[in-house]
Amino acid sequence: MTDAKPFVALCPETLPMRLGALPVLKEKLGTNTSCWRVKEVGDGNLNLVFIVEGEQGKAIVKQALPYVRLVGESWPLPLKRSFFEYHALMRQAERDPGMVPKIFHFDADQAIIVMEFLSPHIILRRALIEGQQLPKIGRDLGLFVARTLFRGSDLAMPARKRKEDLALFSDNVELCDITENLVFSDPYFEATLNRHTSPQLDGIVAELRSDRDLKVEAQKLKHLFAAKAETLLHGDLHTGSVMVTPDETRVIDPEFAFYGPIAFDVGMMIANFWMSYFSQAGHETNGDREGMRSYLLGVVEEIWMTFRAEFSNLWRSERNGMLYQRSLFEDRGDTLGAEQALDHVLHEIWTDMLGFAGVEIHRRILGLAHNADFEAIADENVRARCETKALKLGRHLAVNRRHIHSLAEINSLAERLEKETVI
Ligand code: SR1
Ligand code: MG
Numbered sequence: 067m068t069d070a071k072p073f074v075a076l077c078p079e080t081l082p083m084r085l086g087a088l089p090v091l092k093e094k095l096g097t098n099t100s101c102w103r104v105k106e107v108g109d110g111n112l113n114l115v116f117i118v119e120g121e122q123g124k125a126i127v128k129q130a131l132p133y134v135r136l137v138g139e140s141w142p143l144p145l146k147r148s149f150f151e152y153h154a155l156m157r158q159a160e161r162d163p164g165m166v167p168k169i170f171h172f173d174a175d176q177a178i179i180v181m182e183f184l185s186p187h188i189i190l191r192r193a194l195i196e197g198q199q200l201p202k203i204g205r206d207l208g209l210f211v212a213r214t215l216f217r218g219s220d221l222a223m224p225a226r227k228r229k230e231d232l233a234l235f236s237d238n239v240e241l242c243d244i245t246e247n248l249v250f251s252d253p254y255f256e257a258t259l260n261r262h263t264s265p266q267l268d269g270i271v272a273e274l275r276s277d278r279d280l281k282v283e284a285q286k287l288k289h290l291f292a293a294k295a296e297t298l299l300h301g302d303l304h305t306g307s308v309m310v311t312p313d314e315t316r317v318i319d320p321e322f323a324f325y326g327p328i329a330f331d332v333g334m335m336i337a338n339f340w341m342s343y344f345s346q347a348g349h350e351t352n353g354d355r356e357g358m359r360s361y362l363l364g365v366v367e368e369i370w371m372t373f374r375a376e377f378s379n380l381w382r383s384e385r386n387g388m389l390y391q392r393s394l395f396e397d398r399g400d401t402l403g404a405e406q407a408l409d410h411v412l413h414e415i416w417t418d419m420l421g422f423a424g425v426e427i428h429r430r431i432l433g434l435a436h437n438a439d440f441e442a443i444a445d446e447n448v449r450a451r452c453e454t455k456a457l458k459l460g461r462h463l464a465v466n467r468r469h470i471h472s473l474a475e476i477n478s479l480a481e482r483l484e485k486e487t488v489i
Contacts, residue, residue, distance in 0.1 A: 111136035125170065154320035162209065235324045252434065263449050266447060284425050290418060300317065329422055337460075424465075427456050431456060
């Protein structure tokens with residue numbers, strides 16, 4: 067028997083009455099709920115997000131809806147995603163302190179998370195569209211992925227604890243199902259909810275959908291995503307899941323968290339910087355985004371270099387899990403053996419990361435969930451030119467990932483594509 071109240075969606079009018087008794091909110095905002103001001107600001111695909119302002123301060127109230135907000139009630143989605151988001155945030159806060167918002171309260175039945183209001187942070191994607199160069203982002207994100215992904219794996223965790231977490235997050239089935247379809251399959255056939263800039267992209271879309279090598283690679287990547295339960299992923303680590311100021315970076319929204327391949331989060335993240343790179347032409351006035359383009363390619367390099375360096379540090383200092391155990395290497399004086407194993411692990415992450423980046427680029431242009439980098443380009447011919455270049459890079463990454471040796475190689479291909487005159 068449970069005395070849980072049935073789920074009811076919040077709205078600005080009811081929120082003060084429904085949450086006004088929460089001690090933590092009274093402490094943060096002030097006790098006079100009659101003067102709380104509430105604004106719904108959610109611009110994501112799934113949830114409600116409210117800014118609540120009282121006499122003393124502000125807080126964020128996030129509530130999951132029992133369906134996909136972007137599509138409507140015809141696509142039901144369980145409220146338990148809020149539970150996974152809460153638990154992922156708790157673990158990320160331990161694994162990379164200071165990089166996720168502080169959590170004040172969680173209500174599983176109402177799928178509500180009350181958290182810190184980040185100010186003056188803005189969504190990273192928005193900043194990049196505006197042409198802002200954030201100096202810390204490459205390093206902060208590189209460290210975040212290295213720390214959260216290493217520390218959530220069998221490289222670092224006690225086997226029992228890691229298996230308990232694997233079991234806990236394995237119930238996040240419906241959100242994994244979204245990724246499995248939207249990222250790895252739907253872009254490559256005429257799925258009902260797909261859309262693309264048409265008719266400009268019709269030709270290249272048909273080409274990609276009849277590209278056998280690409281479809282096989284996308285399915286191999288899907289196989290990896292589904293079967294390689296390596297670490298606790300954020301699961302949806304794009305530039306819309308990061309909030310920034312020039313001095314601070316915060317990662318939000320890990321409701322897609324589950325155990326999957328380390329390379330997935332890293333690949334998804336860098337793909338979003340490459341998409342930003344190709345979208346700059348659509349936001350440019352008088353060629354003023356040249357510096358921004360170099361900056362974005364530099365960020366990709368910095369994320370990977372920082373990830374590799376920090377992952378290697380952790381390998382040497384915190385490798386206390388059951389994988390590549392010290393008793394086989396360092397404890398027997400075989401430091402070289404541990405380094406050889408590290409090289410192998412990093413090489414596999416590198417190869418798979420490129421593949422995940424490739425399909426992430428494709429799905430944002432061909433699938434249901436597009437991104438504002440391209441969507442905000444009003445001139446469809448300009449947008450289609452930007453998207454075509456990104457699609458070409460995505461295909462190269464997914465299909466040729468085993469033969470690509472450096473980011474310099476990819477970035478110089480991106481620069482050549484950028485200069486191409488297409489359609
Ligand atoms: C139906 S949900 C579409 C997308 O929105 C989320 O942010 C994830 O990226 C998901 O793939
Ligand atoms: Mg999200």
